[in-house]
Amino acid sequence: MMATLQVVPELRNYHVDLLTDDVAALLYFDEKYDLEQRTSRDERIRQVSVMGAVVEAFSSDCDTLDIFEPLWVRNLHKWAVIAFAWKIGHVMRRSRVVSYCMENNSISALVAGRGRNRRLVTWVFTRVLGLAMSIVYTRLAFASSGAAATYQRLRLSPRVRSQVFTSLPSPDPLAVTSGDRSGVVFVGRLEERKGIESLMRAWSVVEEQLPDARLDIIGDGPMAPEVRAWATTERRAFHSSMAHSLVKSLLLERSVLVLPSIRSGRWREQIGLPILEGLSAGCTIVASDETGLAEWLADQGHRVYDSSSSTGLVGALLAALNQPLQVREVVASLPSVPTRKTAVEWLRRA
Structure with a gap:
């Protein structure tokens, strides 16, 4: 069996859930705030420094390096030193470097902001990173068509194989037996870019038309005191x-389930983990057009609204509450195996 060295900047629950037998080690730098502390975490999962990851990548006996995507810009320098340490350490033997890529924001927004030399900086960054990725990579799996479009702008070499695996969960077996449902739930970080302020404003209008509607908010963050008071x-x-x-x-x-994400600087909702969990449970999704799943959600009858519209969220919530999708319909639209797992298998295939 081919062996894989996996490196992630922030360890999340799904990294643990998706750990496969071929992974010799899963290295990470930090833990995500919502990571559950597993009582029996696999001993292959280890927290390391960046230099520790560089040393391990250089000296590893593994055949495949599964590394985080390079357009995670604040970690780009870490990606560069780890990826090239791997290439140098494996120059005399056959090896592969692969990534699962989710970034769907524009490259200019990611690297250049609004400076005077924005176009020049974007052009140079695109060419340099495109060349580096063409040297390093063997395969790329994209979580959405938007992510694929973003990476296509880097003009990668044709030798880098790629494929889109629209990020979807498998159904929760309990979804179709869950009985009567009602109400709306928000799950996420309580901060402006997740749209919690927009949701509170919109919900006050929804309540005027549907006085019996219920909203549950689950999460923590800088706006928690404001949400608690509301x-x-x-x-x-x-x-x-x-x-x-x-x-x-x-x-x-x-x-x-509602996730009213708002684009903020270099950040754009790539997929939205709460959306995946809501779909798995059979919920009708209300989301802004900022998520990478917007096109798929709209095609399946979920409520996707224009994030620039002042009334779009209200209309989408009312429509979803008045005419939610059938749970069986939502579940039937999902694959039997999570597409991220399928993508991982494709990336590491011999």
């Missing part, structure tokens, strides 16, 4: 942080 009525519930198992149980009781 959620003081019977039909508004603020849960702060919850165990993942409890979040899944609540999703099975609600008909709608």
